[in-house]
Amino acid sequence: MSLLHTIFLIAITAEAMSGAIMGMRRQMDLFGICLVGTVTGLGGGTARDVLLGHYPLTWIGNPEYLTFTVGASLVTAFVARHLYRLRQVFLLVDGLGLVAFTVIGCDVGLGMDAHPSIAVLAGVITGIFGGLLRDVLCNEVPLVLRRELYATVALFTGVLYVVLLGLGVSETAATLTALGSGFLFRLLALRYRWQLPSFTGEGIRGFD
Amino acid sequence: MSLLHTIFLIAITAEAMSGAIMGMRRQMDLFGICLVGTVTGLGGGTARDVLLGHYPLTWIGNPEYLTFTVGASLVTAFVARHLYRLRQVFLLVDGLGLVAFTVIGCDVGLGMDAHPSIAVLAGVITGIFGGLLRDVLCNEVPLVLRRELYATVALFTGVLYVVLLGLGVSETAATLTALGSGFLFRLLALRYRWQLPSFTGEGIRGFD
Amino acid sequence: MSLLHTIFLIAITAEAMSGAIMGMRRQMDLFGICLVGTVTGLGGGTARDVLLGHYPLTWIGNPEYLTFTVGASLVTAFVARHLYRLRQVFLLVDGLGLVAFTVIGCDVGLGMDAHPSIAVLAGVITGIFGGLLRDVLCNEVPLVLRRELYATVALFTGVLYVVLLGLGVSETAATLTALGSGFLFRLLALRYRWQLPSFTGEGIRGFD
Numbered sequence: 001m002s003l004l005h006t007i008f009l010i011a012i013t014a015e016a017m018s019g020a021i022m023g024m025r026r027q028m029d030l031f032g033i034c035l036v037g038t039v040t041g042l043g044g045g046t047a048r049d050v051l052l053g054h055y056p057l058t059w060i061g062n063p064e065y066l067t068f069t070v071g072a073s074l075v076t077a078f079v080a081r082h083l084y085r086l087r088q089v090f091l092l093v094d095g096l097g098l099v100a101f102t103v104i105g106c107d108v109g110l111g112m113d114a115h116p117s118i119a120v121l122a123g124v125i126t127g128i129f130g131g132l133l134r135d136v137l138c139n140e141v142p143l144v145l146r147r148e149l150y151a152t153v154a155l156f157t158g159v160l161y162v163v164l165l166g167l168g169v170s171e172t173a174a175t176l177t178a179l180g181s182g183f184l185f186r187l188l189a190l191r192y193r194w195q196l197p198s199f200t201g202e203g204i205r206g207f208d
Numbered sequence: 209m210s211l212l213h214t215i216f217l218i219a220i221t222a223e224a225m226s227g228a229i230m231g232m233r234r235q236m237d238l239f240g241i242c243l244v245g246t247v248t249g250l251g252g253g254t255a256r257d258v259l260l261g262h263y264p265l266t267w268i269g270n271p272e273y274l275t276f277t278v279g280a281s282l283v284t285a286f287v288a289r290h291l292y293r294l295r296q297v298f299l300l301v302d303g304l305g306l307v308a309f310t311v312i313g314c315d316v317g318l319g320m321d322a323h324p325s326i327a328v329l330a331g332v333i334t335g336i337f338g339g340l341l342r343d344v345l346c347n348e349v350p351l352v353l354r355r356e357l358y359a360t361v362a363l364f365t366g367v368l369y370v371v372l373l374g375l376g377v378s379e380t381a382a383t384l385t386a387l388g389s390g391f392l393f394r395l396l397a398l399r400y401r402w403q404l405p406s407f408t409g410e411g412i413r414g415f416d
Numbered sequence: 417m418s419l420l421h422t423i424f425l426i427a428i429t430a431e432a433m434s435g436a437i438m439g440m441r442r443q444m445d446l447f448g449i450c451l452v453g454t455v456t457g458l459g460g461g462t463a464r465d466v467l468l469g470h471y472p473l474t475w476i477g478n479p480e481y482l483t484f485t486v487g488a489s490l491v492t493a494f495v496a497r498h499l500y501r502l503r504q505v506f507l508l509v510d511g512l513g514l515v516a517f518t519v520i521g522c523d524v525g526l527g528m529d530a531h532p533s534i535a536v537l538a539g540v541i542t543g544i545f546g547g548l549l550r551d552v553l554c555n556e557v558p559l560v561l562r563r564e565l566y567a568t569v570a571l572f573t574g575v576l577y578v579v580l581l582g583l584g585v586s587e588t589a590a591t592l593t594a595l596g597s598g599f600l601f602r603l604l605a606l607r608y609r610w611q612l613p614s615f616t617g618e619g620i621r622g623f624d
Contacts, residue, residue: 029614035561036561050467051254051268053264055469063534117274118268118271137557137558139556139557145240145345147237151243196237196239197237198232198237198240199241259462344553349444349555353442354442354445360447404447406445406446407440407443407496
C-alpha cells in the first residue's frame with residue numbers, strides 16, 4: 001500500500017533524527033551518530049526479521065533506505081540546534097511512524113502464517129525496538145519501557161489491525177482504521193499524559 | 209521428556225518473575241515489566257536459536273509460552289512486596305531452571321548435528337542469556353558474568369549431559385543425572401558461596 | 417587466502433584480549449572474562465552473519481576458533497598486569513585485525529550477491545561490532561562510536577576493497593591493497609590523533 005510506504009519512509013527519517021540527537025548527547029562522532037540514527041530507524045524491522053527468520057532484512061533488500069537514515073543523521077548533526085522549534089512536528093511524525101511500523105510489522109508476521117498473537121507481537125517489536133536498541137547503544141534504560149503510553153499504542157494498533165483483518169475487513173480499510181485510531185490514541189496519550197501504572201521494586205531483594 | 213518440559217514451564221515463570229522485579233527496580237511501567245520478564249524467561253532460548261539458525265523460535269511456534277511469562281510478570285508487579293518470604297523457594301526454582309534450560313539447549317544443539325562443544329555452548333547460552341539480556345535492558349553489567357557460580361553450573365551440566373550421551377547412556381538417564389548433579393552443584397555453590405576467581409583490571413590502560 | 421586467515425586468527429586473539437581486559441575492569445569472574453573476550457573476538461562476524469542470514473556462524477562451523485578466544489582470555493586474566501609494555505604491539509595488531517575483519521566481511525557479503533553497499537557494510541559490521549558488543553556487555557557507550565577514526569578506517573578499507581574488485585582487480589591484489597592502505601590509514605589516524613567531528617546535543621530536548 002503506497003500510503004503506508006510513504007509514511008514508512010518519513011518515519012525512518014524521523015526516527016533516525018531522534019537517534020542522531022541521542023548520539024550527539026553522548027558526544028559521539030559523525031560515524032556514531034549515523035549508526036545510532038540508522039539503528040533507531042531500521043532496528044525495529046531488523047529485530048522483527050531476525051526473530052522471525054524473515055530474510056533478507058528490509059534494508060539489505062533495499063539499501064536505499066540506508067541513504068534516508070544516514071542522510072537524516074548527517075543533516076541532524078549539523079542543524080540540530082535549530083530543531084527545537086520542530087518539537088511538535090517531530091512528535092506527530094514519531095507517532096505516525098509508530099503506528100505505521102506496527103501495521104507493517106503485523107503484515108510481515110501474517111505473511112509468514114504466524115499465529116495472530118505473534119503477528120501482533122511482530123508489529124509491536126517493529127514499532128518499539130528501534131528506540132529500545134538506540135537506548136541500549138546510548139547506555140540508558142530504554143525510555144520505551146518506562147514512559148507514557150508508547151508501546152501500548154503499538155499493542156492497541158496491532159491488535160486492532162489483526163482483529164479487523166480476521167473479521168474479513170479489507171486490507172485498505174483495516175490499515176486506515178488502525179493507523180487512524182492508533183495515531184489518535186497516541187495524540188491523546190501525549191495530550192493528557194496518560195501513563196501505565198509503574199511499580200517500584202525498591203526493597204525487594206534476592207531475586208536476581 | 210515430560211519432566212523436562214514441566215520444569216521448563218516452571219523455570220520460564222520463575223525467570224520472568226526475576227526479570228519483572230528487576231524492571232520494577234528501574235521504575236518501568238507495566239509494559240516494560242512484562243517485556244523484561246519475557247526476555248528473561250525466553251531470551252536464553254531465543255539467543256541460542258538465532259545463533260544456531262534454528263527457526264521458528266520456541267515462543268513463535270508455541271505462543272502459549274508468552275502467557276506464562278506475561279502472566280508471571282503481571283502477577284509479580286502486583287504482589288512483589290509480599291514475595292520476600294519466597295526468596296528461598298525462588299533460588300531453588302531458579303537453580304532448577306538453570307540446569308533444565310541447559311539440558312534443553314544441549315538437546316537443540318545435538319539435534320542440529322553441531323559439534324559436541326557447540327552443543328554444550330548452546331546449553332550454556334540457553335541457561336544464562338535470559339539473565340544477561342535482562343541486565344543489558346536494565347543497564348547493568350550482567351550479574352551472571354560477575355557473581356557466584358552460575359554460568360559454571362551451566363557449563364558443568366552441559367558437559368556432563370553431552371559426555372554421558374556420547375558414552376551411550378540413555379537419554380532419560382543422562383537427563384536425570386545432569387539435572388540432579390547440576391542442581392546439587394548449584395545448591396552447594398549457593399550454600400558455601402563458591403566463586404570463580406575474579407580479577408581487577410584497574411590500572412591497565414591502552415587496550416580498548 | 418592464507419595470509420588473511422592467519423591475520424584473522426591473530427586478530428581474534430588480540431580482540432579477545434581487549435575484551436578480557438575490559439571484563440577484568442568490571443570485576444568479572446573468569447567465566448565473564450572468557451565470554452566478553454569471545455564476544456569481542458567473534459561478535460563482529462556473528463552480528464554480520466545473523467544480519468545476512470549467513471548460517472552456520474563462523475565459530476559454529478569452526479569451534480576451534482573458540483579455543484583461541486577462550487585461551488587468549490584466560491592467559492590475559494593471569495598476565496594482564498604485565499601487558500602494559502605490549503601496548504604498542506597491541507595497537508598494531510588491533511589495527512591489522514580491524515582491516516582484516518573488514519575485508520573478510522566484505523567477502524562474505526559479496527559471496528551472498530549482496531548489493532556492493534551492503535557488502536561494504538558487512539565489512540564494517542565485522543570490523544566494529546565485536547568492540548561494540550563488548551562495550552554494551554560492560555555497560556559503556558561504545559567507544560567505537562565516539563573515538564578517533566576506527567569505524568572510518570573500516571569504511572575506507574571496505575569501499576576500497578569492493579571498488580577494486582568491481583574494477584576487475586584480482587582478489588589477491590585487492591586484498592593486499594585494501595589491507596595495506598587501511599592499516600596505513602589507521603596508523604596515521606593513531607599517530608596524528610585524527611578525529612571525525614563530534615557534536616554536542618546538550619540543550620536539545622523533546623526528540624526522545
